[in-house]
Amino acid sequence: MAALIVVFGTATAEAQERPRLETNEAYVEEVGRTTALQITDATGVFAFVLEGLPSRVKVYPTENYYYFRFIHNGTPYAGSIRLAPSDRDQGRVEFDYYKKLTEWNDAMDSAVHAVLDASHGVQVQQLEPLVYRVTCASKSVVFALNDLSGVRPPPAALAANEKFLGPIFDESGVRFFFVYNSRLKIFHYLLDETVKVADDLYAASGTDRILIGRRTGFAFYRDHHVDRKILIGVYEGNSRVNNYFDGPFDQLPENFIQGEELREAILESDPSVKGQIDRLGNFSDGEGRYLIHPYMLYRKQQDLNRIHACARASVRRLATYHRCFVVEADEVVDARDQRARWPKKR
Numbered sequence: 001m002a003a004l005i006v007v008f009g010t011a012t013a014e015a016q017e018r019p020r021l022e023t024n025e026a027y028v029e030e031v032g033r034t035t036a037l038q039i040t041d042a043t044g045v046f047a048f049v050l051e052g053l054p055s056r057v058k059v060y061p062t063e064n065y066y067y068f069r070f071i072h073n074g075t076p077y078a079g080s081i082r083l084a085p086s087d088r089d090q091g092r093v094e095f096d097y098y099k100k101l102t103e104w105n106d107a108m109d110s111a112v113h114a115v116l117d118a119s120h121g122v123q124v125q126q127l128e129p130l131v132y133r134v135t136c137a138s139k140s141v142v143f144a145l146n147d148l149s150g151v152r153p154p155p156a157a158l159a160a161n162e163k164f165l166g167p168i169f170d171e172s173g174v175r176f177f178f179v180y181n182s183r184l185k186i187f188h189y190l191l192d193e194t195v196k197v198a199d200d201l202y203a204a205s206g207t208d209r210i211l212i213g214r215r216t217g218f219a220f221y222r223d224h225h226v227d228r229k230i231l232i233g234v235y236e237g238n239s240r241v242n243n244y245f246d247g248p249f250d251q252l253p254e255n256f257i258q259g260e261e262l263r264e265a266i267l268e269s270d271p272s273v274k275g276q277i278d279r280l281g282n283f284s285d286g287e288g289r290y291l292i293h294p295y296m297l298y299r300k301q302q303d304l305n306r307i308h309a310c311a312r313a314s315v316r317r318l319a320t321y322h323r324c325f326v327v328e329a330d331e332v333v334d335a336r337d338q339r340a341r342w343p344k345k346r
Contacts, residue, residue, distance in 0.1 A: 042114035047136045056142040061171045062253045076100040091124045092117045101241040153177040157228045166253030171244045173198040185269040186326045189231040216245045230325045236297040249293045294326040
Protein backbone atom coordinates (compact mmCIF):
# COMPACT_ATOMS: atom_id res chain seq x y z
CA MET A 1 0.00 0.00 0.00
CA ALA A 2 2.87 2.40 0.84
CA ALA A 3 4.39 1.81 -2.58
CA LEU A 4 1.09 2.60 -4.24
CA ILE A 5 0.84 5.86 -2.29
CA VAL A 6 4.34 6.92 -3.40
CA VAL A 7 3.57 6.16 -7.05
CA PHE A 8 0.27 8.04 -6.86
CA GLY A 9 1.96 11.05 -5.22
CA THR A 10 4.64 11.16 -7.91
CA ALA A 11 2.07 10.97 -10.68
CA THR A 12 0.13 13.83 -9.10
CA ALA A 13 3.26 15.98 -8.84
CA GLU A 14 4.10 15.33 -12.49
CA ALA A 15 0.56 16.21 -13.53
CA GLN A 16 0.90 19.58 -11.79
CA GLU A 17 3.91 20.39 -13.98
CA ARG A 18 2.13 19.90 -17.30
CA PRO A 19 2.11 22.85 -19.75
CA ARG A 20 -0.56 25.52 -19.57
CA LEU A 21 -2.94 25.52 -22.51
CA GLU A 22 -3.85 28.76 -24.29
CA THR A 23 -6.67 28.86 -26.82
CA ASN A 24 -7.71 31.15 -29.63
CA GLU A 25 -11.24 31.00 -28.25
CA ALA A 26 -10.17 32.73 -25.04
CA TYR A 27 -8.17 35.33 -26.98
CA VAL A 28 -11.05 36.15 -29.33
CA GLU A 29 -13.44 36.55 -26.43
CA GLU A 30 -10.97 38.78 -24.55
CA VAL A 31 -10.36 41.18 -27.46
CA GLY A 32 -14.09 41.32 -28.13
CA ARG A 33 -15.12 42.30 -24.61
CA THR A 34 -16.42 45.79 -23.91
CA THR A 35 -14.54 47.09 -20.86
CA ALA A 36 -14.79 50.17 -18.65
CA LEU A 37 -11.56 51.92 -17.60
CA GLN A 38 -10.60 55.60 -17.62
CA ILE A 39 -7.41 54.90 -19.53
CA THR A 40 -5.96 58.42 -19.21
CA ASP A 41 -6.22 58.42 -15.40
CA ALA A 42 -2.85 57.09 -14.22
CA THR A 43 -3.92 56.63 -10.60
CA GLY A 44 -7.12 54.86 -11.65
CA VAL A 45 -5.24 52.52 -13.98
CA PHE A 46 -2.70 51.86 -11.22
CA ALA A 47 -5.55 50.89 -8.88
CA PHE A 48 -6.95 48.60 -11.60
CA VAL A 49 -3.58 46.85 -12.02
CA LEU A 50 -3.07 46.47 -8.28
CA GLU A 51 -6.58 45.04 -7.86
CA GLY A 52 -5.76 42.38 -10.43
CA LEU A 53 -2.70 41.12 -8.55
CA PRO A 54 -2.49 38.57 -5.74
CA SER A 55 -1.47 39.74 -2.26
CA ARG A 56 2.20 38.94 -2.92
CA VAL A 57 4.15 38.96 -6.19
CA LYS A 58 7.75 38.30 -7.25
CA VAL A 59 9.60 40.98 -9.23
CA TYR A 60 12.06 38.91 -11.28
CA PRO A 61 13.83 41.55 -13.46
CA THR A 62 16.87 43.13 -11.80
CA GLU A 63 15.95 46.72 -12.63
CA ASN A 64 12.91 46.15 -10.40
CA TYR A 65 10.16 46.34 -13.03
CA TYR A 66 6.94 44.38 -12.54
CA TYR A 67 5.52 44.11 -16.06
CA PHE A 68 1.89 43.63 -17.01
CA ARG A 69 -0.39 43.56 -20.04
CA PHE A 70 -4.10 43.99 -20.59
CA ILE A 71 -6.57 44.49 -23.43
CA HIS A 72 -9.01 47.38 -23.20
CA ASN A 73 -11.80 47.52 -25.81
CA GLY A 74 -9.73 45.66 -28.38
CA THR A 75 -6.50 47.60 -27.81
CA PRO A 76 -3.56 45.82 -26.15
CA TYR A 77 -1.70 47.79 -23.49
CA ALA A 78 1.60 47.07 -21.76
CA GLY A 79 3.28 48.66 -18.79
CA SER A 80 5.19 48.32 -15.56
CA ILE A 81 5.33 49.11 -11.88
CA ARG A 82 8.87 49.96 -10.85
CA LEU A 83 10.35 50.12 -7.37
CA ALA A 84 13.54 51.99 -8.23
CA PRO A 85 16.30 52.41 -5.61
CA SER A 86 15.98 56.18 -5.83
CA ASP A 87 12.21 56.09 -5.20
CA ARG A 88 11.08 53.15 -3.13
CA ASP A 89 12.57 54.18 0.22
CA GLN A 90 11.13 57.67 -0.26
CA GLY A 91 7.62 56.26 -0.62
CA ARG A 92 7.45 56.59 -4.40
CA VAL A 93 6.71 54.11 -7.18
CA GLU A 94 7.08 54.54 -10.95
CA PHE A 95 4.13 53.58 -13.12
CA ASP A 96 4.08 53.40 -16.93
CA TYR A 97 1.67 52.07 -19.52
CA TYR A 98 1.08 52.52 -23.22
CA LYS A 99 -0.52 51.01 -26.29
CA LYS A 100 1.54 47.96 -27.15
CA LEU A 101 4.05 48.58 -29.94
CA THR A 102 4.14 46.63 -33.19
CA GLU A 103 6.55 46.58 -36.11
CA TRP A 104 3.96 48.37 -38.23
CA ASN A 105 3.38 51.00 -35.54
CA ASP A 106 6.30 51.49 -33.15
CA ALA A 107 5.62 55.12 -32.20
CA MET A 108 5.48 55.64 -28.44
CA ASP A 109 2.78 58.32 -28.76
CA SER A 110 0.32 57.23 -26.10
CA ALA A 111 2.57 56.52 -23.14
CA VAL A 112 1.53 57.52 -19.64
CA HIS A 113 4.28 57.96 -17.05
CA ALA A 114 3.68 58.78 -13.41
CA VAL A 115 5.62 58.77 -10.17
CA LEU A 116 3.03 57.97 -7.53
CA ASP A 117 3.23 58.63 -3.79
CA ALA A 118 1.05 59.51 -0.81
CA SER A 119 -0.22 62.62 -2.58
CA HIS A 120 -1.89 60.27 -5.09
CA GLY A 121 -3.24 57.95 -2.41
CA VAL A 122 -0.40 55.45 -2.92
CA GLN A 123 1.74 54.23 -0.01
CA VAL A 124 5.05 52.38 -0.33
CA GLN A 125 6.40 50.70 2.80
CA GLN A 126 9.57 48.65 3.21
CA LEU A 127 8.88 45.44 5.13
CA GLU A 128 12.41 44.03 4.95
CA PRO A 129 15.38 44.33 2.58
CA LEU A 130 14.09 44.03 -1.02
CA VAL A 131 10.48 43.53 0.12
CA TYR A 132 7.91 46.36 -0.13
CA ARG A 133 4.20 46.75 0.44
CA VAL A 134 2.35 48.99 -2.03
CA THR A 135 -1.15 50.17 -1.13
CA CYS A 136 -3.74 52.02 -3.18
CA ALA A 137 -7.28 52.49 -1.88
CA SER A 138 -8.22 49.24 -0.13
CA LYS A 139 -5.76 46.96 -1.97
CA SER A 140 -2.25 46.14 -0.74
CA VAL A 141 0.29 44.04 -2.61
CA VAL A 142 3.68 42.90 -1.33
CA PHE A 143 6.39 43.14 -4.00
CA ALA A 144 9.35 40.83 -3.33
CA LEU A 145 12.32 42.03 -5.35
CA ASN A 146 14.66 39.39 -6.73
CA ASP A 147 17.47 38.72 -4.25
CA LEU A 148 20.45 37.53 -6.30
CA SER A 149 23.03 38.82 -3.84
CA GLY A 150 24.64 35.39 -3.53
CA VAL A 151 24.95 34.75 -7.28
CA ARG A 152 28.47 34.64 -8.72
CA PRO A 153 29.84 33.27 -11.99
CA PRO A 154 32.07 30.20 -11.88
CA PRO A 155 35.70 31.40 -11.73
CA ALA A 156 36.40 29.62 -15.02
CA ALA A 157 33.77 31.76 -16.79
CA LEU A 158 35.80 34.97 -16.52
CA ALA A 159 38.62 35.87 -18.90
CA ALA A 160 41.77 37.71 -17.89
CA ASN A 161 41.18 41.38 -17.00
CA GLU A 162 37.43 40.84 -16.56
CA LYS A 163 35.50 41.93 -13.50
CA PHE A 164 32.08 40.68 -12.48
CA LEU A 165 29.76 43.64 -11.86
CA GLY A 166 26.60 41.80 -10.93
CA PRO A 167 23.93 39.21 -11.79
CA ILE A 168 21.11 40.02 -14.21
CA PHE A 169 17.67 38.46 -14.36
CA ASP A 170 16.18 39.56 -17.66
CA GLU A 171 12.43 39.90 -18.17
CA SER A 172 12.75 37.17 -20.82
CA GLY A 173 13.40 34.70 -18.00
CA VAL A 174 17.09 34.32 -18.96
CA ARG A 175 19.87 35.08 -16.47
CA PHE A 176 23.19 36.73 -17.26
CA PHE A 177 26.50 37.67 -15.66
CA PHE A 178 27.37 41.32 -16.30
CA VAL A 179 31.14 41.75 -16.72
CA TYR A 180 33.64 44.46 -17.64
CA ASN A 181 36.99 43.96 -19.39
CA SER A 182 39.31 46.66 -18.04
CA ARG A 183 42.01 46.03 -20.64
CA LEU A 184 39.74 46.38 -23.68
CA LYS A 185 37.30 48.71 -21.88
CA ILE A 186 34.27 46.72 -23.01
CA PHE A 187 31.25 45.09 -21.38
CA HIS A 188 29.77 41.62 -21.94
CA TYR A 189 26.58 39.83 -20.95
CA LEU A 190 27.43 36.18 -20.28
CA LEU A 191 24.77 33.47 -20.20
CA ASP A 192 24.28 32.17 -16.65
CA GLU A 193 24.28 28.40 -16.97
CA THR A 194 24.47 27.73 -13.24
CA VAL A 195 20.67 27.52 -13.45
CA LYS A 196 18.41 25.95 -16.06
CA VAL A 197 18.41 28.09 -19.21
CA ALA A 198 14.78 28.83 -20.09
CA ASP A 199 15.27 28.45 -23.82
CA ASP A 200 16.06 25.95 -26.55
CA LEU A 201 19.43 26.89 -28.06
CA TYR A 202 20.14 25.64 -31.56
CA ALA A 203 23.21 26.04 -33.75
CA ALA A 204 23.09 28.66 -36.48
CA SER A 205 23.55 27.46 -40.03
CA GLY A 206 27.23 27.26 -40.91
CA THR A 207 28.72 27.11 -37.41
CA ASP A 208 27.99 25.59 -34.04
CA ARG A 209 29.86 28.46 -32.37
CA ILE A 210 26.73 30.60 -32.70
CA LEU A 211 23.70 29.41 -30.74
CA ILE A 212 20.26 31.03 -31.05
CA GLY A 213 17.36 30.81 -28.62
CA ARG A 214 14.25 29.44 -30.27
CA ARG A 215 12.01 31.31 -27.81
CA THR A 216 13.94 34.53 -27.22
CA GLY A 217 15.96 35.01 -30.40
CA PHE A 218 19.03 35.71 -28.24
CA ALA A 219 22.24 34.81 -30.09
CA PHE A 220 25.26 33.58 -28.15
CA TYR A 221 28.84 32.82 -29.12
CA ARG A 222 30.75 29.89 -27.63
CA ASP A 223 34.05 31.45 -26.60
CA HIS A 224 37.14 29.73 -28.05
CA HIS A 225 39.20 30.41 -24.93
CA VAL A 226 36.81 30.38 -21.96
CA ASP A 227 33.99 27.96 -21.18
CA ARG A 228 31.08 30.36 -21.59
CA LYS A 229 28.55 31.82 -23.99
CA ILE A 230 28.61 35.56 -24.76
CA LEU A 231 25.47 37.39 -25.85
CA ILE A 232 26.24 38.71 -29.35
CA GLY A 233 22.84 39.47 -30.83
CA VAL A 234 19.18 40.25 -30.23
CA TYR A 235 16.52 40.10 -32.92
CA GLU A 236 16.01 43.64 -34.22
CA GLY A 237 12.23 43.34 -34.35
CA ASN A 238 12.08 42.61 -30.63
CA SER A 239 14.17 45.67 -29.86
CA ARG A 240 11.99 47.82 -32.09
CA VAL A 241 8.77 46.92 -30.28
CA ASN A 242 10.32 47.03 -26.78
CA ASN A 243 9.13 43.56 -25.79
CA TYR A 244 10.38 40.93 -23.33
CA PHE A 245 13.12 39.85 -25.73
CA ASP A 246 14.91 43.15 -26.43
CA GLY A 247 17.94 42.08 -24.42
CA PRO A 248 19.40 42.73 -20.95
CA PHE A 249 20.56 46.32 -21.50
CA ASP A 250 17.59 47.52 -19.43
CA GLN A 251 17.96 45.07 -16.54
CA LEU A 252 21.25 46.10 -14.95
CA PRO A 253 21.79 44.66 -11.45
CA GLU A 254 21.12 47.93 -9.64
CA ASN A 255 20.41 46.26 -6.28
CA PHE A 256 23.79 44.52 -6.35
CA ILE A 257 26.25 47.05 -7.82
CA GLN A 258 29.05 47.58 -5.33
CA GLY A 259 29.95 51.20 -4.60
CA GLU A 260 31.32 53.06 -7.62
CA GLU A 261 32.22 49.99 -9.69
CA LEU A 262 29.72 50.59 -12.48
CA ARG A 263 30.29 54.33 -12.80
CA GLU A 264 34.07 53.82 -12.83
CA ALA A 265 33.77 51.19 -15.57
CA ILE A 266 31.52 53.42 -17.68
CA LEU A 267 33.82 56.43 -17.32
CA GLU A 268 36.87 54.32 -18.14
CA SER A 269 35.18 53.11 -21.33
CA ASP A 270 33.57 56.47 -22.18
CA PRO A 271 35.12 59.53 -20.46
CA SER A 272 32.74 61.83 -22.35
CA VAL A 273 30.01 61.28 -19.73
CA LYS A 274 32.11 62.32 -16.75
CA GLY A 275 30.03 64.41 -14.36
CA GLN A 276 26.78 63.38 -16.07
CA ILE A 277 25.93 60.03 -14.44
CA ASP A 278 25.38 58.69 -10.94
CA ARG A 279 26.89 55.51 -9.56
CA LEU A 280 24.21 53.38 -11.29
CA GLY A 281 24.74 55.03 -14.68
CA ASN A 282 21.64 57.22 -14.53
CA PHE A 283 22.00 60.60 -16.22
CA SER A 284 21.77 63.47 -13.77
CA ASP A 285 19.15 65.24 -15.92
CA GLY A 286 16.75 62.34 -15.25
CA GLU A 287 16.54 61.40 -18.92
CA GLY A 288 17.49 57.75 -18.65
CA ARG A 289 20.44 55.48 -18.03
CA TYR A 290 23.72 55.16 -19.91
CA LEU A 291 23.13 52.49 -22.53
CA ILE A 292 25.38 49.42 -22.31
CA HIS A 293 24.49 47.53 -25.47
CA PRO A 294 27.52 45.60 -26.80
CA TYR A 295 25.45 43.08 -28.75
CA MET A 296 24.20 43.62 -32.29
CA LEU A 297 20.62 43.86 -33.52
CA TYR A 298 20.22 41.27 -36.25
CA ARG A 299 17.45 40.74 -38.76
CA LYS A 300 18.66 37.49 -40.31
CA GLN A 301 20.90 34.79 -38.90
CA GLN A 302 23.46 35.58 -41.59
CA ASP A 303 23.95 39.01 -40.00
CA LEU A 304 25.76 37.24 -37.14
CA ASN A 305 28.36 35.65 -39.41
CA ARG A 306 30.73 38.61 -39.30
CA ILE A 307 31.17 38.11 -35.57
CA HIS A 308 32.18 34.50 -36.18
CA ALA A 309 34.55 35.59 -38.95
CA CYS A 310 36.19 38.11 -36.62
CA ALA A 311 36.52 35.55 -33.82
CA ARG A 312 38.11 32.96 -36.11
CA ALA A 313 40.55 35.51 -37.50
CA SER A 314 41.45 36.74 -34.01
CA VAL A 315 41.50 33.45 -32.13
CA ARG A 316 45.31 33.53 -31.72
CA ARG A 317 45.34 37.21 -30.77
CA LEU A 318 43.99 36.77 -27.27
CA ALA A 319 44.75 40.36 -26.29
CA THR A 320 42.06 41.67 -28.65
CA TYR A 321 39.95 38.55 -29.33
CA HIS A 322 37.01 39.57 -27.13
CA ARG A 323 36.59 42.86 -28.95
CA CYS A 324 34.97 40.81 -31.73
CA PHE A 325 31.85 40.47 -29.57
CA VAL A 326 31.19 44.19 -29.22
CA VAL A 327 29.56 46.20 -32.01
CA GLU A 328 30.13 49.89 -32.59
CA ALA A 329 27.71 52.14 -30.73
CA ASP A 330 26.37 53.74 -33.91
CA GLU A 331 25.23 50.30 -35.11
CA VAL A 332 22.77 50.08 -32.26
CA VAL A 333 21.69 53.41 -30.82
CA ASP A 334 23.38 56.46 -29.39
CA ALA A 335 23.91 56.29 -25.62
CA ARG A 336 21.15 58.88 -25.21
CA ASP A 337 18.81 57.48 -27.89
CA GLN A 338 15.08 57.53 -27.21
CA ARG A 339 14.95 53.76 -26.82
CA ALA A 340 17.11 54.01 -23.72
CA ARG A 341 14.46 56.26 -22.18
CA TRP A 342 11.26 54.50 -23.24
CA PRO A 343 8.71 53.79 -20.55
CA LYS A 344 9.43 50.21 -19.60
CA LYS A 345 7.61 47.52 -21.34
CA ARG A 346 5.40 45.23 -22.16
